[in-house]
Amino acid sequence: MKELFPVYSKNKDLVYLDSAASSLKPKAVIDAINDYYLNYSVNIERGVYKLALDATKRVEESRENIAKFINANPEEVIFTRGASNSLNMVALMLKRILHEGDEVIVSELEHHSSFLPWLDVKREKNIKLVFVPLTKEGKITVENFKSVLSSKTKAVCLTHVSNVLGYKTDVKEIVKLAHEVGAIVSIDGAQAIPHERVDVKELDVDFYSFSFHKMCGPTGLGILYGKKKILNSLDPVEFGGEMNDEVSKDSVTYKALPYKFETGTIPIAEIFGANATIDFLNEIGMDYIGKRGLELRNMALKELLKLKEIEVYNGSEESSVIAFNIKGVHSHDLVTALAEENVAVRAGHHCAEPLHRFLGLSATTRASFYFYNDECDVSKFIDAVKKTISFFKEVHYID
Numbered sequence: 532m533k534e535l536f537p538v539y540s541k542n543k544d545l546v547y548l549d550s551a552a553s554s555l556k557p558k559a560v561i562d563a564i565n566d567y568y569l570n571y572s573v574n575i576e577r578g579v580y581k582l583a584l585d586a587t588k589r590v591e592e593s594r595e596n597i598a599k600f601i602n603a604n605p606e607e608v609i610f611t612r613g614a615s616n617s618l619n620m621v622a623l624m625l626k627r628i629l630h631e632g633d634e635v636i637v638s639e640l641e642h643h644s645s646f647l648p649w650l651d652v653k654r655e656k657n658i659k660l661v662f663v664p665l666t667k668e669g670k671i672t673v674e675n676f677k678s679v680l681s682s683k684t685k686a687v688c689l690t691h692v693s694n695v696l697g698y699k700t701d702v703k704e705i706v707k708l709a710h711e712v713g714a715i716v717s718i719d720g721a722q723a724i725p726h727e728r729v730d731v732k733e734l735d736v737d738f739y740s741f742s743f744h745k746m747c748g749p750t751g752l753g754i755l756y757g758k759k760k761i762l763n764s765l766d767p768v769e770f771g772g773e774m775n776d777e778v779s780k781d782s783v784t785y786k787a788l789p790y791k792f793e794t795g796t797i798p799i800a801e802i803f804g805a806n807a808t809i810d811f812l813n814e815i816g817m818d819y820i821g822k823r824g825l826e827l828r829n830m831a832l833k834e835l836l837k838l839k840e841i842e843v844y845n846g847s848e849e850s851s852v853i854a855f856n857i858k859g860v861h862s863h864d865l866v867t868a869l870a871e872e873n874v875a876v877r878a879g880h881h882c883a884e885p886l887h888r889f890l891g892l893s894a895t896t897r898a899s900f901y902f903y904n905d906e907c908d909v910s911k912f913i914d915a916v917k918k919t920i921s922f923f924k925e926v927h928y929i930d
């Protein structure tokens with residue numbers, strides 16, 4: 532599998548366990564991006580010459596492929612700059628229909644990109660943010676969700692899979708309950724869709740946001756899925772070229788979906804890359820991708836748990852991340868030592884500070900596995916952790 536990812540050819544010893552931050556990119560995706568720059572290079576939607584028409588067709592084919600991948604209609608698939616951009620757009624769109632005293636359900640498990648837009652809406656509109664109480668391990672459960680859902684709930688904005696603990700939210704059940712009180716549900720899928728088949732119709736979500744760079748695709752491109760009926764009822768929050776029909780000195784009418792939400796020149800090369808990304812993931816198979824990441828993660832977890840110096844914060848089998856520390860060692864010191872061994876993992880609060888406060892931790896170390904890792908990566912990672920423990924003992928950092 533590693534031969535499909537050119538970065539390994541120049542970094543043969545790399546043990547890459549930071550895919551939750553950004554995945555590696557396969558050659559097929561890089562080639563598709565280059566195809567745009569080498570063979571098209573022009574803008575889309577505007578020109579009537581052949582190159583522009585062909586490039587526009589390729590962009591729309593990509594949209595169709597993505598729509599099929601998540602079981603949406605193409606007009607419900609909006610190209611954005613990434614999950615953060617998508618999540619901000621949802622908050623800005625809904626801000627206009629929220630009133631003082633309305634409640635929006637969020638959680639302490641959220642990535643800052645999912646949570647901070649709502650903090651801003653709260654400041655401006657005086658709405659109430661209601662937090663789903665997490666279980667002591669840090670999970671969102673349906674029971675706890677029910678305890679905060681009420682007739683005042685107007686929107687629900689939750690993560691599908693936590694970027695720190697990997698815990699999975701029961702989105703389908705939560706959406707069902709939220710719809711019973713008439714609330715709109717927006718899900719942050721940035722850490723779910725790289726590992727599992729997401730069917731937006733089956734989940735019945737109103738909005739679903741994700742980034743391509745975490746799923747073997749290009750940087751700078753995200754998707755905002757929105758239900759047609761809801762998107763049609765909302766106004767755009769970004770303005771500029773190509774999203775409007777008619778403009779006068781004091782008025783504007785907008786294009787139909789999805790174009791009214793896509794402003795200016797969209798990331799064309801990345802959209803070429805996204806089409807190849809979907810083909811690539813389909814070819815490998817989402818079932819295999821999900822299973823393999825989990826399998827490698829569990830192999831590593833089993834070995835880590837044998838080490839008494841290690842503290843693991845997410846023992847249960849839900850996704851391919853391990854959140855851990857060496858007892859008494861700051862995670863930044865741990866990842867610096869692991870980097871010396873060519874093991875790439877991430878330290879810190881992972882843009883989820885409220886969760887770390889909830890867990891009573893200043894930082895965690897996150898090893899995130901993906902299907903291109905292998906058993907050799909697992910054993911090099913474990914050896915590097917053992918070596919780091921021995922080193923910290925030698926220098927009396929820990930006992």
Ligand SMILES: Cc1ncc(COP(=O)(O)O)c(C=O)c1O
Pocket residue numbers: 551552613614615616642644645690692693694719721722742744
């Ligand atoms: C759960 C979650 N949501 C949102 C984001 C934001 O994604 P992006 O940085 O691609 O906008 C991330 C990125 O780490 C994430 O893990």
